[in-house]
Amino acid sequence: MTRGTTQHLLDASGVSKRYGAVVALKSASLRVLPGEVHALMGANGAGKSTLVKILTGAVRPDEGVIEVRGTQRRSHSPAEARRAGLVSVYQEPALIPDLDIDSNLRLTGTPINPFRDWVNQLGLDALDLTRMAREVPLASLRIIDLARALAIEPDVLMLDEMTAALPANLSERVLDVINGMRGGDRSIVFISHRMIEIASVCDRATVLREGETVGVVDMDDVDAEDRIVELMLGEIAEELSDNGVRKGAPERGSDGGPRIEVRGLAASERLRDVSFELYPGEVLGVIALEGQGQDELFDILSGSIRPVDGQVLVDGKKVSFRHPADAIQEGIVFVPADRAEALLMQRPVRDNIALPFSVRLRRWGPIRRSTEKPKVDKAIDRLQIEMRAQGEVRFLSGGNQQKVTIARWLAGGVQTMLCFDPTRGIDIRTKHQIYPLLRELAAAGAAILLYTSELSEIELACDRAIVIFGGEVVAEIDAADADEGTLLRAAHNLKSDALLPEEIVASAHSGGSASEDPGEVDG
C-alpha cells in the first residue's frame, strides 16, 4: 500500500475475535480516508458492532492491527482509544443514569461550550444540564451522547445505529451535522440499516458478511445500493426477492366479531383516547411518532400497566389485566422491541422458548421434558434460529434474539400477538423471515397488532394501519394506500398535501432561521 496524499486516517486490518466457539470477526478490515463519511454495513451478526467495539477499545481483539494517521495504536480500553482519537456513540446511550448531565460531562472531561454548540446545532432545545440522565427521554440522551462525542473532536467518530431511536425531525438534524463534517480533517464511520440515510450522507461503504470484509463500495456509483445489498446478502439475494410477502385477503372472521376491541383507552398524559378494533386473521399496523402514547397502549394490552380510563374487550368480553399473566391467559402475548425485556439472557435458547408454555398453566409441578422438547424443536425450526451450540441467548446476534422472542410464543399457539417494533435494528434477511411469519400466523386466524417505526413495513406486512398522534387515533389507512409519504404525513397529523416537518425545517434552514421547529411535538 502506498502512503501518499491518500493516506488513510484509520486503517484497521486483519481484525478477528472469537467468543468461545463463536467467531464474531475473522479478518475484518476498515480503511477510512480523512474527511469522509464511511458506512459500515452488513446483516445482523455480520460483526459491525463488534468491529466498532474493538476499534473503540470496548472489546479486545484476538488479532489485528489498528493504525490511526499512519501510526499503530493500541486501544485496550475506551479511554485509551479516545486518546488515539477513536470515539464511538453506541446503540445504548453511555450516560450514567444516576448522575446529572453536567456530572456526566465532567466524568468524560468534555469541554462544555463546544458541547452546548453541538446540542443546539443538533436541534435539542432547552436542555437542562442539572437533570438526572435517567429522567431524560431516550431520544434526547442519544443526541447528548452524540454532542458529547463531537465536542471532544475525535479523529474518527463511529456512530452505531445513531438514528434508530430518533424521531424524524431529530434524525434529520443529525444527518445535517454529519453532512457538514464531510471534506474536513476528520471522519465518521456510520452504521445504519436505513439505506436512504446511507445514500444521502456517505461517501463510501465497507460491507461485512459473516465477520469478513467482503467489499468496499463507492456511493457515487450508479448501482451502489444494489452492489451493497448483493455483498451483504451474498448468495441469498435472489432467494429473498422471490420470497416476497404473500398477503391473503383479510378475513374478518366468519362470525364477524373483533378479537380485541379498545374503547377510549387513556393512561398517563400521553395516551388520551384511543379506540380501535383488531380482528382475527389480520395484521393491524400502528404508526406513531416517538412518544404519542403507543408505549402505554402496548403496556396496557399486555397487562404491564393499568389504564386510567377506557375499556378493553377480548372476544366481546370486558377484561382488566392486573398482571401480564392475565393477558397471556386471554391469549394475548407481547413481543417487545427491547429483547432484554423479554428474554432470560443467561439461559439457553431452549429454556427461553419453553418458559412461557411450561408455566402457562400456573402449575408448579415438575416439567415433562418429553412433551417440551418437540414443541421447542418445532419453534426453533420454524424460525430458523441459529442455535450456536446451545449457548446462552446473550451470545446470539440481535436478529436471532428477536427470533427467540417470537418463537417463545409460537410453541404454545398464538391467538393474539402484540409486536412492538419487532424489527428495530434487525437486518433485512431476518426481517424477511419475520414478515411472512406474521402473515402466516394471521392466515391461521391469529390477530396481530404491529407497531413499527419503519413505515415501509406497513405495506409489506399489514392489512391496514391506524395512526396515533397526541394520544388519539387520527387516521386509519388501508395497506394498499400506505406509501411512506402518506404515512409520514398522517403520523405528523398533517393534511395529505401539507409539507412534512423535515421539509419545513429544510426550507427554514435555507431561509436562514432555524428557530421555529414545528416537528417538536412533546406531549
Place this chain on the structure above:
Amino acid sequence: MNAAVGAAVESRSSPLATLGRLVRRNVWTLGLLVILALLLVATKIIQPSYGPAGIQGLAISVLPLALAAAAQTSAVLARGIDLSIGSMMALTSVVSARLMDDQTEGFAILVVAGVLILGLVIGAVNGALVVFTRVPDIVVTLAMLFVWAGAALLVLNTPGGGSAKWLSDLTRGPLFTDWLPQAAVLLVAVVAVIWIPIRRSRLGLSIYAVGSDPLAAFRSGVSVTRTKIFSYMLAGLFSAIGGLALTATTGIGTPVPGPYTLMSVAAVVLGGVSLAGGRGGIFGPVIAVIILSLLRTDMTFLNVDTNLATVAQGLILVGVVMVGSLIQMRRER
C-alpha cells in the same frame, strides 16, 4: 451557529433553583434529620432528665458505628458490599491498642498513621480480590471476614493493650458547650474531610458511575477496576478509623468483632443508599446510625424488654424503608 438558539442551553442556576435542587436531591437525608429531631424531642419527653450527659454517651457509642456505616457506604455506592468491616475494625483496633500500650504519646501518632495505612492496604486486598478473581463481592468479603478476624486474634488473643491519652481525649468531653460532644464533632469532621473532596473529584464521579451503570461507565472511559478497588480502600480507611475509635473510646483493643457489619448494612439501607449502587450519600447512613441508637436508648427508658427491642428495631427498619420507597415511587411517576 445561531445566537438566539445558543442561549437556549443555559444551565439555569438562580440561587433559588439551586437550593430547590439541593433539597430535592437530598430529600431522604433531610427526612432523616427531621426524624432524628423528633426522636430527640421524644427522648426528652420520655426521660425529662435526658441532657448533655445522655448526648455525650450517645455520641461516643455512635462513633464506631457511624464510621462502619461510612465504610459500608463507600463499598455499596460502587455496587459492592463489604462484610468484613467488623473484622477490619477489630484488627485495626487490636493492632493500635497493642502498639500504643505503654508507649509515648508521640509514638502514638506514628501508630495512628500506620493503622490508617493498614486500613487502606487491607481494603485494597479486599478490592483487588473482588476485581481480579471475579468472585462476587459478597463471597470475597465474607471470606475476608474470617481472615481479618483471625488475624486480629493472632495480634491479641484476649482484650488488652491500651490507648494514648490524647487519642482517648479526642473522643471525650464536650466542645465549647455542654451540648456539643467532641466525639460528634470529630465524626462530622473526619467524614467530611475524607468524603467531600472525593465526592467532588472525578474519582467520586467514577464511584457513582460504576455503581450506577458499570457498562456505561466503562464506555465513558472510567476504569471500573481501579474505581472498585479504590472504593474498597475507602471502606478499609473508614474501618481503620472506626477501629481507632474503638480503641480510643474503650481504652483497650478487643479482638472479637462487634455487631458492626450488619448494623452498617442496616444503616446504609435506612440512610437512603441504594444497595444496587450509584444512589445516595454518606451522611444519610451516618444519621441513620444515630437514629437506630437513639431508638434503642428510648426503648431502654421505656423499660422495653431488650429482646423485644431488637425485634422492634428490625420492624422499624423495614417500615421506614418501605414507606420511603413508596414515597420515592410516587415521586417518580
